Amino acid sequence: MADDRLSVVFAALADPTRRAILARLARGEATVNELAEPFEVSLQAVSKHLKVLERAGLITRGRDAQWRPCRLETEPLEEASAWIRRYRDVQTDRMDRLEAAIGRIRSGAGDTDEDGAERPQRGQ
Amino acid sequence: MADDRLSVVFAALADPTRRAILARLARGEATVNELAEPFEVSLQAVSKHLKVLERAGLITRGRDAQWRPCRLETEPLEEASAWIRRYRDVQTDRMDRLEAAIGRIRSGAGDTDEDGAERPQRGQ
DNA sequence: TCGTTGTTCAATCTCTGGGTTGAATATCCA
């Protein structure tokens, strides 16, 4: 896996166990044992998942005697969300521009570029 | 990697090359060669990346003579975004409820639960 | 038809992710 921030965050989210852990933490802090309880995997496996989440900045961990309470951190989620948002709407945008272009053509203006993207020639 | 839809989408996004490909496609359709051009990896590697994106539903591919134009599909992005959104704001929510609780305490009501999460006992 | 261009398939390599078990460490409580 690539080690840039966004890749690490998306990779951390690409596992149902880890997403379930985050969902649980959204309801409040929890210890490793509490987090592991719903799953069939070993405690050590959960511990590894938590490390992945921590590395991604998605959780932070405190200390309370022998417990290591986990807490959800939302900033990386914001970052990931921002990336997605940038491309989520292009389909619509493209349609809007296409419709606008059609409108101009109908009204006799004509000759517009749909989306301004570079289009290298397909030479052979 | 887990094979549920959300995991497949997040895993597809967890690679900078694939994100760059999506970013390029947001500016319009492109062929494999066009998509591969900015990268130093082999064409075959890019072809594999496209397969991953296709499996995640993030792109669809047409046929135009010997070219296989790729097109961005935004629906899985919407899905991923929706998942993130559900947890992105809990920090704020928790703060809001905490502030509300403090407000109640100050006004003499007192005894409120911060966020209503279950908290199993830490028995030994 | 033949050469060229675009793309994929197949075999292979290496590295890492996610899982396991067993031992170690940390902290509490009697």
Add this chain to the structure above:
DNA sequence: TGGATATTCAACCCAGAGATTGAACAACGA
């Protein structure tokens, strides 16, 4: 101090990701 509980570390296994190279397939154009 010593036993119990919570958590992590270490070593290992296996499947799959991402890359490579070489060959195959598809479609054009002269």
